[in-house]
Amino acid sequence: MATIRTEPVTINLGPQHPSTHGVFRLRVTFDGEEIVDLEPVFGYLHRGTEKLAESRNYVQIVTLTDRMDYVASMSNNLAYVRTVEKLSDIKVPERAQYIRVISVELQRIASHLMATGFLLNDLGALATPLVYCFRERERILDLFEMLCGARITLSYMRPGGVFQDTPEEFWDSLNILISDFPNYLDELESLITTNEIVLARTIGVGLLSDAQAIDSGVTGPILRASSVKWDLRKANPYEIYDRVNFDIPIGSSGDTYDRYYVRLQEMRESIKIISQCIEQIEPGPVRTETPFFIRPPIGETYSSVEGPKGELGFYMVSDGGISPYRCKVRAPSFINLTPLRDMITGWKMGDLIIILGSIDIVLGEVDR
Amino acid sequence: MTPTPALFISFKSLQENFVTLIELIGFGESFGWLATLLAGISISFLIINVMVMATAFYTWFERRMIARFQVRRGPNRNGPFGMLQPFADVLKLIMKEDTIPDEADKPVFTLAPIALLAPTLMIMIVIPFGTFVNEEAYLSNLNIGILFIVGVTSVNSIAIFMAGWGSRNKYAILGSMRGAAMLISYEIPMALGITSVLILSGSLAMTEIVRSQSVWFILVMPMGFFVFMAAATAEMSRTPFDQIEAESELGSGYNTEYSGIKFAVLFLAEFMAPIVTAAVVTTLFLGGSHGFDFLPGGIWFALKMFIVIFGLLWLRSTWPRLRIDQIMGFAWKTLFGLGLFNIFLVAVEFTLADQFGEVVRTKGPEGGITATSLTTEYMLIMAAVNWIITIAVILIMANVVGRKKYTRPEPTPSPLANMGLGEN
Numbered sequence: 113m114a115t116i117r118t119e120p121v122t123i124n125l126g127p128q129h130p131s132t133h134g135v136f137r138l139r140v141t142f143d144g145e146e147i148v149d150l151e152p153v154f155g156y157l158h159r160g161t162e163k164l165a166e167s168r169n170y171v172q173i174v175t176l177t178d179r180m181d182y183v184a185s186m187s188n189n190l191a192y193v194r195t196v197e198k199l200s201d202i203k204v205p206e207r208a209q210y211i212r213v214i215s216v217e218l219q220r221i222a223s224h225l226m227a228t229g230f231l232l233n234d235l236g237a238l239a240t241p242l243v244y245c246f247r248e249r250e251r252i253l254d255l256f257e258m259l260c261g262a263r264i265t266l267s268y269m270r271p272g273g274v275f276q277d278t279p280e281e282f283w284d285s286l287n288i289l290i291s292d293f294p295n296y297l298d299e300l301e302s303l304i305t306t307n308e309i310v311l312a313r314t315i316g317v318g319l320l321s322d323a324q325a326i327d328s329g330v331t332g333p334i335l336r337a338s339s340v341k342w343d344l345r346k347a348n349p350y351e352i353y354d355r356v357n358f359d360i361p362i363g364s365s366g367d368t369y370d371r372y373y374v375r376l377q378e379m380r381e382s383i384k385i386i387s388q389c390i391e392q393i394e395p396g397p398v399r400t401e402t403p404f405f406i407r408p409p410i411g412e413t414y415s416s417v418e419g420p421k422g423e424l425g426f427y428m429v430s431d432g433g434i435s436p437y438r439c440k441v442r443a444p445s446f447i448n449l450t451p452l453r454d455m456i457t458g459w460k461m462g463d464l465i466i467i468l469g470s471i472d473i474v475l476g477e478v479d480r
Numbered sequence: 481m482t483p484t485p486a487l488f489i490s491f492k493s494l495q496e497n498f499v500t501l502i503e504l505i506g507f508g509e510s511f512g513w514l515a516t517l518l519a520g521i522s523i524s525f526l527i528i529n530v531m532v533m534a535t536a537f538y539t540w541f542e543r544r545m546i547a548r549f550q551v552r553r554g555p556n557r558n559g560p561f562g563m564l565q566p567f568a569d570v571l572k573l574i575m576k577e578d579t580i581p582d583e584a585d586k587p588v589f590t591l592a593p594i595a596l597l598a599p600t601l602m603i604m605i606v607i608p609f610g611t612f613v614n615e616e617a618y619l620s621n622l623n624i625g626i627l628f629i630v631g632v633t634s635v636n637s638i639a640i641f642m643a644g645w646g647s648r649n650k651y652a653i654l655g656s657m658r659g660a661a662m663l664i665s666y667e668i669p670m671a672l673g674i675t676s677v678l679i680l681s682g683s684l685a686m687t688e689i690v691r692s693q694s695v696w697f698i699l700v701m702p703m704g705f706f707v708f709m710a711a712a713t714a715e716m717s718r719t720p721f722d723q724i725e726a727e728s729e730l731g732s733g734y735n736t737e738y739s740g741i742k743f744a745v746l747f748l749a750e751f752m753a754p755i756v757t758a759a760v761v762t763t764l765f766l767g768g769s770h771g772f773d774f775l776p777g778g779i780w781f782a783l784k785m786f787i788v789i790f791g792l793l794w795l796r797s798t799w800p801r802l803r804i805d806q807i808m809g810f811a812w813k814t815l816f817g818l819g820l821f822n823i824f825l826v827a828v829e830f831t832l833a834d835q836f837g838e839v840v841r842t843k844g845p846e847g848g849i850t851a852t853s854l855t856t857e858y859m860l861i862m863a864a865v866n867w868i869i870t871i872a873v874i875l876i877m878a879n880v881v882g883r884k885k886y887t888r889p890e891p892t893p894s895p896l897a898n899m900g901l902g903e904n
């Protein structure tokens with residue numbers, strides 16, 4: 113019997129595609145439904161953030177960092193201002209550190225909500241879980257609006273502290289949020305975690321072994337989902353993370369389900385951190401006096417924080433002027449794409465989308 | 481056989497009326513074809529308009545309902561409660577440029593929307609939907625009604641393949657290839673679900689199927705209902721089986737290249753499918769237009785359809801999508817087996833009923849048996865037995881076959897990197 117001749121088909125997934133989370137492009141070669149090869153192409157959202165930073169002063173660059181990972185600009189702010197503080201040896205008041213941790217953890221929750229919601233959207237759930245995630249994210253954005261008047265591009269932090277102290281009503285709203293939030297997470301879990309279809313689609317899909325994850329430099333929830341217990345908040349405690357108790361949730365095998373579930377548990381841990389911060393925080397100044405133009409001494413430094421998507425680091429070189437000589441960003445979204453090809457090859461079209469969704473990239477950060 | 485009820489409207493009565501009219505005007509017997517043609521045109525006009533309006537209303541309802549599921553408001557600007565939104569949408573689509581890709585297979589590309597819409601409309605012909613005055617009104621009482629439905633719906637897969645092939649677009653091709661594979665697979669469990677109905681009714685005519693349901697078939701054979709509903713959901717390609725479109729994967733699937741009025745027609749066919757499916761399910765399993773006396777049959781029929789549609793909508797707004805191989809596995813490994821098991825069960829019960837003399841056979845005008853029905857008491861016993869068996873089968877499948885592979889091991893930190901974090 114003569115067999116039908118088949119040939120692999122190459123498809124351009126993106127840059128305009130509903131599930132590439134922006135303008136990401138994948139050249140995928142299919143054999144039927146199965147993926148045999150894959151080549152990520154990026155740079156469609158490249159805005160030259162690092163180059164722009166060389167012509168701005170140190171406070172102005174804060175606004176540039178907002179636009180990198182635009183669903184977690186608070187974390188970007190923190191990573192940046194910490195590098196400047198390390199470079200020019202600025203001390204931060206204690207209250208400012210608490211406020212920073214609270215806002216960064218809120219941002220982590222908001223970012224993980226987006227990741228979870230869009231993962232479910234990629235699974236084909238017609239936006240219902242996504243809208244539920246966005247409903248809660250909206251409340252966090254309201255809190256940010258109280259803090260600094262902005263909702264997405266926050267620019268809340270400054271070298272030496274935060275831009276302004278919290279308003280009175282912020283703490284009431286925050287208390288309501290953290291008391292509600294575990295219930296909300298339970299609701300979300302009852303919709304997703306035990307859903308037969310979600311289990312069938314995600315378990316065992318897109319496996320990333322611990323060795324593979326470490327080799328490819330992956331960080332954040334994806335690394336922890338591969339059962340590697342690595343979190344900068346514990347490994348290298350910055351701000352006041354050494355004064356709060358929290359666990360590092362890890363996954364058991366490193367599949368898509370683990371990546372989803374680690375994020376869900378991290379949200380619960382973030383709530384724990386925030387409630388401890390609320391107990392510990394005391395009145396005081398929120399910003400150290402810094403000169404209008406910060407002129408760090410000549411030198412270079414690298415500093416990183418545990419952002420929602422992984423290790424977010426800034427490497428900065430100062431020539432003693434008002435702008436950095438070089439500002440390099442270690443963007444977790446970009447580096448987490450390293451094992452993409454190994455994870456996806458051999459799976460099917462539908463799996464490609466959810467594996468990419470479970471990595472949780474933001475193109476603003478991938479391309480910078 | 482019970483005398484044919486006086487019909488509110490049917491092809492036959494219309495044709496007779498036209499024949500009388502033509503004779504009145506003064507044309508002779510030789511113009512019989514004209515009466516047939518006029519009757520056909522009238523019926524087509526009626527079906528197309530009613531169904532299109534119903535679909536328009538349904539799209540509005542679906543969007544409003546899904547919005548409620550998603551804590552949104554949904555369309556609420558045009559007309560009362562946004563009810564004019566579908567008309568605005570259609571107006572927009574009609575005014576848009578109707579593009580055909582350069583390399584498209586133009587005749588195939590153009591015919592595909594029609595090929596998709598026509599069968600969906602044709603199904604409504606044989607549905608005994610009932611009206612206010614007559615519980616069993618139908619447009620045409622084909623004696624092979626359900627076979628007609630099965631045959632006509634299988635044109636869908638050709639239409640979808642035409643749309644994908646004609647577009648010359650890789651996404652469209654992928655969508656329609658999935659569609660062809662999936663629709664053909666799911667036709668088998670659907671036919672198995674229907675077969676179990678036919679065992680009890682003993683007739684292919686839709687009116688006879690309704691008449692034999694002194695107890696609704698959903699109660700008598702829940703497993704058959706489940707198999708049929710699952711297959712029907714896949715046939716109209718809705719979540720969790722919406723592989724043909726798979727928005728998050730394929731962009732828009734087979735209708736990627738369509739725009740303007742062609743897209744509107746595809747869209748219409750796609751949203752008409754739930755209505756038609758609900759009508760078929762109501763006829764086969766929910767006792768058609770039977771109900772209690774305080775409401776006319778037509779209202780009962782609409783009410784049951786509404787419940788089915790709402791259930792489908794609920795699924796659509798809650799569940800994620802299965803992967804293509806899981807969908808095919810579900811059809812061949814689960815539904816196929818369940819369908820066969822259900823047929824076996826119903827057949828055994830029917831044979832037993834025959835032994836006990838509980839089968840009522842309806843004789844046709846020529847002496848042949850045109851339909852069978854079971855006595856109500858026996859149907860109730862059957863219902864009890866079948867519900868127990870169905871629940872047992874579902875529990876076994878869920879706990880023994882299903883859940884086992886989803887148990888997760890306790891996470892243990894990897895030894896490769898726990899830098900000073902061992903104690904946490």
